Amino acid sequence: MSLAADRPAQPAPARGRPRSEAVERAIIEGVMKLLEDGVPLADLSIERVARTAGVGKATIYRRWSGKEELFVDVLRTAEPPDPELPGTSMRDDLVVLLETLRRRGLASRSSAIMHNVYVQAKCSPRIWAAYEASVIAPRRALALDVLRRGQRDGELRTDIDVELANDMFVGAMLVRTVLRPDAGLPEGLAEEIVDTLIAGLRPVRPPAQ
Amino acid sequence: MSLAADRPAQPAPARGRPRSEAVERAIIEGVMKLLEDGVPLADLSIERVARTAGVGKATIYRRWSGKEELFVDVLRTAEPPDPELPGTSMRDDLVVLLETLRRRGLASRSSAIMHNVYVQAKCSPRIWAAYEASVIAPRRALALDVLRRGQRDGELRTDIDVELANDMFVGAMLVRTVLRPDAGLPEGLAEEIVDTLIAGLRPVRPPAQ
Amino acid sequence: MSLAADRPAQPAPARGRPRSEAVERAIIEGVMKLLEDGVPLADLSIERVARTAGVGKATIYRRWSGKEELFVDVLRTAEPPDPELPGTSMRDDLVVLLETLRRRGLASRSSAIMHNVYVQAKCSPRIWAAYEASVIAPRRALALDVLRRGQRDGELRTDIDVELANDMFVGAMLVRTVLRPDAGLPEGLAEEIVDTLIAGLRPVRPPAQ
Amino acid sequence: MSLAADRPAQPAPARGRPRSEAVERAIIEGVMKLLEDGVPLADLSIERVARTAGVGKATIYRRWSGKEELFVDVLRTAEPPDPELPGTSMRDDLVVLLETLRRRGLASRSSAIMHNVYVQAKCSPRIWAAYEASVIAPRRALALDVLRRGQRDGELRTDIDVELANDMFVGAMLVRTVLRPDAGLPEGLAEEIVDTLIAGLRPVRPPAQ
DNA sequence: GCCTAACCGAGACGGTACGTCACGTCTTTTA
DNA sequence: TAAAAGACGTGACGTACCGTCTCGGTTAGGC
Numbered sequence: 001m002s003l004a005a006d007r008p009a010q011p012a013p014a015r016g017r018p019r020s021e022a023v024e025r026a027i028i029e030g031v032m033k034l035l036e037d038g039v040p041l042a043d044l045s046i047e048r049v050a051r052t053a054g055v056g057k058a059t060i061y062r063r064w065s066g067k068e069e070l071f072v073d074v075l076r077t078a079e080p081p082d083p084e085l086p087g088t089s090m091r092d093d094l095v096v097l098l099e100t101l102r103r104r105g106l107a108s109r110s111s112a113i114m115h116n117v118y119v120q121a122k123c124s125p126r127i128w129a130a131y132e133a134s135v136i137a138p139r140r141a142l143a144l145d146v147l148r149r150g151q152r153d154g155e156l157r158t159d160i161d162v163e164l165a166n167d168m169f170v171g172a173m174l175v176r177t178v179l180r181p182d183a184g185l186p187e188g189l190a191e192e193i194v195d196t197l198i199a200g201l202r203p204v205r206p207p208a209q
Numbered sequence: 210m211s212l213a214a215d216r217p218a219q220p221a222p223a224r225g226r227p228r229s230e231a232v233e234r235a236i237i238e239g240v241m242k243l244l245e246d247g248v249p250l251a252d253l254s255i256e257r258v259a260r261t262a263g264v265g266k267a268t269i270y271r272r273w274s275g276k277e278e279l280f281v282d283v284l285r286t287a288e289p290p291d292p293e294l295p296g297t298s299m300r301d302d303l304v305v306l307l308e309t310l311r312r313r314g315l316a317s318r319s320s321a322i323m324h325n326v327y328v329q330a331k332c333s334p335r336i337w338a339a340y341e342a343s344v345i346a347p348r349r350a351l352a353l354d355v356l357r358r359g360q361r362d363g364e365l366r367t368d369i370d371v372e373l374a375n376d377m378f379v380g381a382m383l384v385r386t387v388l389r390p391d392a393g394l395p396e397g398l399a400e401e402i403v404d405t406l407i408a409g410l411r412p413v414r415p416p417a418q
Numbered sequence: 419m420s421l422a423a424d425r426p427a428q429p430a431p432a433r434g435r436p437r438s439e440a441v442e443r444a445i446i447e448g449v450m451k452l453l454e455d456g457v458p459l460a461d462l463s464i465e466r467v468a469r470t471a472g473v474g475k476a477t478i479y480r481r482w483s484g485k486e487e488l489f490v491d492v493l494r495t496a497e498p499p500d501p502e503l504p505g506t507s508m509r510d511d512l513v514v515l516l517e518t519l520r521r522r523g524l525a526s527r528s529s530a531i532m533h534n535v536y537v538q539a540k541c542s543p544r545i546w547a548a549y550e551a552s553v554i555a556p557r558r559a560l561a562l563d564v565l566r567r568g569q570r571d572g573e574l575r576t577d578i579d580v581e582l583a584n585d586m587f588v589g590a591m592l593v594r595t596v597l598r599p600d601a602g603l604p605e606g607l608a609e610e611i612v613d614t615l616i617a618g619l620r621p622v623r624p625p626a627q
Numbered sequence: 628m629s630l631a632a633d634r635p636a637q638p639a640p641a642r643g644r645p646r647s648e649a650v651e652r653a654i655i656e657g658v659m660k661l662l663e664d665g666v667p668l669a670d671l672s673i674e675r676v677a678r679t680a681g682v683g684k685a686t687i688y689r690r691w692s693g694k695e696e697l698f699v700d701v702l703r704t705a706e707p708p709d710p711e712l713p714g715t716s717m718r719d720d721l722v723v724l725l726e727t728l729r730r731r732g733l734a735s736r737s738s739a740i741m742h743n744v745y746v747q748a749k750c751s752p753r754i755w756a757a758y759e760a761s762v763i764a765p766r767r768a769l770a771l772d773v774l775r776r777g778q779r780d781g782e783l784r785t786d787i788d789v790e791l792a793n794d795m796f797v798g799a800m801l802v803r804t805v806l807r808p809d810a811g812l813p814e815g816l817a818e819e820i821v822d823t824l825i826a827g828l829r830p831v832r833p834p835a836q
Numbered sequence: 837g838c839c840t841a842a843c844c845g846a847g848a849c850g851g852t853a854c855g856t857c858a859c860g861t862c863t864t865t866t867a
Numbered sequence: 868t869a870a871a872a873g874a875c876g877t878g879a880c881g882t883a884c885c886g887t888c889t890c891g892g893t894t895a896g897g898c
Binding site for chain 1: 372373377380381382383384389406
């Protein structure tokens, strides 16, 4: 669902010429192309996007109310799909979740899209809220579920705040992808983080057999 | 030390009227005042800063090459001083380091300065590098020292990558201050993180005495 | 015809919103108003003209490439229309031509427009060329025609360079309007100049009949 | 006498270091050099003059109150000296006077100094007045004397306004030097103008012998 | 032979205007 | 009615000069 989707849900009689979906795609892909070509985010004006996409400015403003709204949609389009969890254990599920983060970090660096747009989104409280609600929160809920299931199944100490635990898992990977991208994101990083943390977060005594 | 201070260390004959330090302070404090007054970072033009500080635009450009460079100095000025480490144990030192981060997060939210300017700095690789080198790296080196000392003193498993360990400590706090500021930063958070992580990172057996 | 009218004669499909002629008029009249109000020419910035006309700077620069080009159009707009020649004799035609010059001189002084803008235009070779070609040259051609017709009809010595003769007629009036405006431009001046000069320039003997 | 010579006539105790005349010359010649190098007058800023002359801005402002005052002195310095009149006849004197004008016109075109600075001076009423009083008026008085002597000696009709007569002589040359520099200033021009005009301005009957 | 006032270069200072660019809105024509 | 095109008022950009004001460092008299 688009932020720009202030269009009524019930299709409305649809008078006049309908909006072209091709144009919508052309705009979003125009933004991505520019970012991939190394254009700094600050140099990305609506005017330039319109020029690149071969589109009138009004056509953009008809869909998004400004630069930030547009970027949220770009961010969402580029976001990898939610990972499929194996469900074999809390540990395996966490590894898959972190591995998704890791791969996104890799993609960001290689494509130069995510890192900057993400940071830009962070600048605008309104936009960040939209991005948080539609992308981050669901994935976070997923992770919390996994952790709670871990507590129920005896894979995680029950006296631990699962929110804090999640912050630890995510935080370690976040530092690597956002704060210290130069440190690299080696292949086994997700497993290493999960195992290291679990080693300490597991109950001191094994659950009653 | 100022970013703008690329003036040679050996004073150089110092010809012409010297730059006024009062003006320099007025500019930086003008930026802070505006941010504290709730002006969105995007609305902070050089022109407006100049107007607020009662200063000519050229006087700003004489010291900083643009908005970002100026913000790095603002960031640096607002940065709390390096904490004094008790040195009683690795655990206590880490708590103090994380507590500093936590308090900065609190201050940021209350003053509205840090969060936005920090994010803005992150947008520009060049500026981020300057900030990273002059503020982040030293503090990180401090933390790594603490961790290595911990390994030597038997407070931390020796088979652990201290860099990864540091990412975990910092990351957990970072998620709370940057990504989820709404979750709050309760008083005992630093201790909770450190103890929780150490609980698992400590060696299974005490080092041979 | 406007200097700015480098737009092709054949209309070109005329895409996009057309330029507003009202805006064009507002700008030129804004300049005139300022000059009439006694603003020194040196204080006439594009910024001020835009402010006065209630117009964006870009709207001015879209039409004129700078201050001088704009002034040429102001000059042209304020220029009195070409006089209608009686055609009764060379002498009468010349009086009418000079009388036009005299009246322009009077208007210039009273309105404060012409004198300064004219001199300003003179400063820029490029602008002067444009003004010369579109305003001065046609009127000069007219005068040369009158003089040549005078030679043909026996009103002017045939051994005289008509260009030099014209310079004498025009020059006398020019000194009064530009160089010595304080000397005044009394009513009969045009006739006095023409008659005085003709008295000497006529052939000593009437042309052979 | 310099415009800048607001220094009191009675020397005043003259304490402190006296102003350097060498500096004064360097500034004026710096302006001339720039003009000769084809720098447009509009691009001649005080800052640039100071840079060229290797002089502080304050040193210029200490002597002249602004750009225009400086230019008047430049103009005066470049002005050719008053011609020496042969005194053999009004006609010969007038030829010499006009020849001076012609040569100044030639020099202007070749050196590119006079034309622009002259026009610039014309822009500022105050400056023009100073230039008019110190350069033009004396030469004009000289010419009027010559003409009056001509009337007395029977070389000029007595029913003619000598001021108007002078405007005719000067005007014809002025048109050639200022308004139509492309027409050229051929060698015999001064004589041609004087003779052509005199031919008509002389009394119809020769003075009583 | 100092003293000291004014000069000199350099350049910082608060300003104003430059000409360009992007903003978000608006009017055109064309489809 | 949507779409491309582009004009419109607004206002920030970074630069260049304006004329004034410090700076440190000469240069002359007058003591």
